[in-house]
Amino acid sequence: MRTSALERFLRYVTIDTRSDERSLAVPSTPGQLTLMRLLASELSGLGLTDVVLDQHGYLMATVPASRGWEAAPVIGFIAHVDTSPEMSGTDVRPMVHERYDGGDIVLPDDPAAVLRPSSDPALAARVGDDIVTASGLTLLGGDDKAGVAEIMAAAEYLIGHPELRHGTIRIGFTPDEEIGRGADHFDVQRFGAFCAYTLDGGGRGELEWESFSADLFSATFKGFNTHPGYARGTMINAIRVAADFIASLPRDGVSPETTSGYDGFVHPYVVDASVDRTVVKVLIRDFLTGELGTKRAMLEHLARAAADAHPGAVVETALTEQYRNMREVLERYPAVIEHARQAIRAAGLVPIERPIRGGTDGSRLSFMGLPTPNLFAGEHNFHSRLEWVSAQDMEKAVEVVLALAQRWAQPDCIGN
Numbered sequence: 001m002r003t004s005a006l007e008r009f010l011r012y013v014t015i016d017t018r019s020d021e022r023s024l025a026v027p028s029t030p031g032q033l034t035l036m037r038l039l040a041s042e043l044s045g046l047g048l049t050d051v052v053l054d055q056h057g058y059l060m061a062t063v064p065a066s067r068g069w070e071a072a073p074v075i076g077f078i079a080h081v082d083t084s085p086e087m088s089g090t091d092v093r094p095m096v097h098e099r100y101d102g103g104d105i106v107l108p109d110d111p112a113a114v115l116r117p118s119s120d121p122a123l124a125a126r127v128g129d130d131i132v133t134a135s136g137l138t139l140l141g142g143d144d145k146a147g148v149a150e151i152m153a154a155a156e157y158l159i160g161h162p163e164l165r166h167g168t169i170r171i172g173f174t175p176d177e178e179i180g181r182g183a184d185h186f187d188v189q190r191f192g193a194f195c196a197y198t199l200d201g202g203g204r205g206e207l208e209w210e211s212f213s214a215d216l217f218s219a220t221f222k223g224f225n226t227h228p229g230y231a232r233g234t235m236i237n238a239i240r241v242a243a244d245f246i247a248s249l250p251r252d253g254v255s256p257e258t259t260s261g262y263d264g265f266v267h268p269y270v271v272d273a274s275v276d277r278t279v280v281k282v283l284i285r286d287f288l289t290g291e292l293g294t295k296r297a298m299l300e301h302l303a304r305a306a307a308d309a310h311p312g313a314v315v316e317t318a319l320t321e322q323y324r325n326m327r328e329v330l331e332r333y334p335a336v337i338e339h340a341r342q343a344i345r346a347a348g349l350v351p352i353e354r355p356i357r358g359g360t361d362g363s364r365l366s367f368m369g370l371p372t373p374n375l376f377a378g379e380h381n382f383h384s385r386l387e388w389v390s391a392q393d394m395e396k397a398v399e400v401v402l403a404l405a406q407r408w409a410q411p412d413c414i415g416n
């Protein structure tokens with residue numbers, strides 16, 4: 001089977017859809033709307049119904065049920081159109097390295113950008129595949145345009161094969177996932193599905209249904225500024241107070257650099273510094289939601305201790321909930337996971353289940369009433385100039401979508 005996934009992917013990645021955390025617009029950047037409008041016209045052209053691009057830049061559409069299967073549960077497939085703001089996404093030049101021979105791949109626009117199978121076992125395992133990369137100056141955008149292209153190709157295939165038995169399939173494309181806003185304006189009611197699957201994962205076979213639980217902690221240290229030449233006995237430097245706080249954070253086993261698997265961490269990642277006022281933002285992550293509180297208490301304690309060591313300094317702390325481990329919801333819907341496992345097997349693959357050390361749109365959508373695990377899309381080296389995707393992995397992802405659509409229409413699902 002050869003679908004339109006690769007051809008679509010090569011077109012979609014040339015549109016710059018980086019999201020922007022500093023923007024208050026919805027979606028955060030106009031490039032995302034450019035791609036959304038293109039997708040909307042392509043979906044209409046393919047014959048999908050209810051194609052709606054809403055005022056927040058979310059695109060939804062329907063593949064109608066095949067005749068006689070209208071009573072099957074409605075399921076959805078979701079991908080995000082934005083790419084990471086951490087790496088340039090302007091003038092992406094995708095290139096296909098056909099029938100990959102297993103050697104180093106030197107990207108032509110920057111000879112220092114080299115994909116080496118010796119340090120990338122996933123790449124070494126894909127000898128013979130058609131490998132897609134960027135040209136060395138930008139990210140590729142496989143995260144998550146691979147998912148977008150696969151869902152589009154699957155929709156096209158379903159519309160073109162009315163003999164396949166499936167219920168109503170909903171499609172959703174979201175903006176601003178990379179800046180944590182992908183679920184903000186997702187209308188779960190209007191989407192109207194029993195469950196959904198994001199296609200936003202790594203290599204073939206991956207199925208993710210556990211994510212971090214996540215909070216954002218911020219400490220604002222307030223000092224007192226005066227002319228440094230005449231500051232003796234009066235200046236209180238908030239930068240020094242904040243530096244003491246950061247230096248006091250434990251590292252071993254509690255930082256991203258020293259943890260993996262099911263470990264959580266605290267991660268100072270933004271400092272906005274001035275003598276008068278310095279804000280430190282710290283990510284708190286753990287698979288156990290209850291552990292977030294323990295880590296928060298430690299941060300509070302260390303922030304106060306730092307302020308107390310500088311007479312006159314004051315600290316104010318704040319906490320923002322970001323997302324929760326989707327497992328808390330998904331373990332109540334075992335069929336959602338089991339059908340995904342079976343669909344992956346139906347595509348000739350072995351399901352690989354691993355916790356996500358991060359979140360996806362599904363981490364929030366699951367808690368908004370739409371159980372949403374994550375499926376592989378074939379992405380590798382996300383947010384990097386060395387990002388790559390295998391065209392054969394993309395085809396496998398399409399197969400999994402088609403298999404899932406059919407599984408949910410089996411007689412034992414209907415009426416559940």
Ligand SMILES: [Zn+2]
Nearest residue numbers: 143144177200
């Ligand atoms: Zn992604």
